[in-house]
Amino acid sequence: MAEAPIYEARGVSKSYGSVVALENVDLALHAGEVVGLVGDNGAGKSTLVKVLSGVHQPDGGSVYLDGVQRSWRSPHEALEAGIETLYQDAGLCPDLSVNANVFLGRERLRPGLLGKLGVLDNKAMAATTREQLEQVGVDLTGVRRTVSKLSGGQRQAVAIGRAVAWARKVIILDEPTNHLGARQSGEVLRVIRRARDRGLGVVFISHTLPHVLETTDRTVVLRLGRVVADEPTSTFTPDSLLKAITGLTAERAADV
Ligand SMILES: Nc1ncnc2c1ncn2[C@@H]1O[C@H](COP(=O)(O)OP(=O)(O)O)[C@@H](O)[C@H]1O
Numbered sequence: 638m639a640e641a642p643i644y645e646a647r648g649v650s651k652s653y654g655s656v657v658a659l660e661n662v663d664l665a666l667h668a669g670e671v672v673g674l675v676g677d678n679g680a681g682k683s684t685l686v687k688v689l690s691g692v693h694q695p696d697g698g699s700v701y702l703d704g705v706q707r708s709w710r711s712p713h714e715a716l717e718a719g720i721e722t723l724y725q726d727a728g729l730c731p732d733l734s735v736n737a738n739v740f741l742g743r744e745r746l747r748p749g750l751l752g753k754l755g756v757l758d759n760k761a762m763a764a765t766t767r768e769q770l771e772q773v774g775v776d777l778t779g780v781r782r783t784v785s786k787l788s789g790g791q792r793q794a795v796a797i798g799r800a801v802a803w804a805r806k807v808i809i810l811d812e813p814t815n816h817l818g819a820r821q822s823g824e825v826l827r828v829i830r831r832a833r834d835r836g837l838g839v840v841f842i843s844h845t846l847p848h849v850l851e852t853t854d855r856t857v858v859l860r861l862g863r864v865v866a867d868e869p870t871s872t873f874t875p876d877s878l879l880k881a882i883t884g885l886t887a888e889r890a891a892d893v
């Protein structure tokens with residue numbers, strides 16, 4: 638890809654006390670590109686997500702948005718700059734409606750005096766929610782239903798739909814297909830492709846290698862906090878990707 642990355646980590650290092658979680662990590666993300674981020678448990682994937690989303694400040698290195706060096710003081714700052722993140726195991730609020738979840742922290746008030754009194758514009762939020770989720774390919778009737786009435790797959794679709802709908806530049810999804818069945822995962826992967834087609838840069842983390850192989854344009858492999866591979870996804874086979882992740886071939890991996 639010739640054009641400059643939309644978002645980049647350069648030489649990022651991060652330790653927790655004596656545990657080195659990331660060491661000199663580079664990751665470049667282009668608009669309209671899905672980058673798969675893979676690695677064994679403890680490889681540093683979630684830590685990198687937290688650096689990219691402004692939860693953690695790196696100990697070394699920096700992030701660059703549109704080529705400009707940034708130092709997020711909070712996740713809110715990264716969010717304001719157009720970077721949406723779905724954290725691993727982050728949930729929705731089950732007792733709120735779908736549209737209340739989509740507008741969580743971004744509630745819209747009624748125009749005029751009622752708004753000044755803090756009255757929410759539920760009608761407008763419901764309409765926008767339906768429109769936004771539809772736009773990203775999440776088909777849900779009854780956005781005023783409470784989330785606790787939805788299936789696991791529908792909840793995940795709402796969580797991803799919310800992130801994709803608000804994202805202006807970058808969306809980071811940490812294991813969004815975990816705990817989902819095949820059909821539900823397929824729906825999530827479809828939402829990811831739609832996000833790419835809208836020109837967003839997408840970071841997709843998954844342990845399910847077939848999902849990574851079928852959905853991403855490029856794959857970055859982390860092992861013990863270092864990038865050990867960064868290649869077009871089409872150059873990997875399931876076996877070579879597993880080998881990059883573990884350092885072992887599939888046969889050897891089956892033995893250990
Ligand atoms: N809050 C934390 N405090 C201490 N160590 C942590 C913390 N979060 C992660 N780690 C450690 O950092 C390393 C990378 O973890 P993580 O980024 O969660 O990896 P992954 O998401 O690839 O499984 C691991 O050794 C993990 O135990």
Ligand SMILES: [Mg+2]
Binds near residue numbers: 682683725
């Ligand atoms: Mg993780």
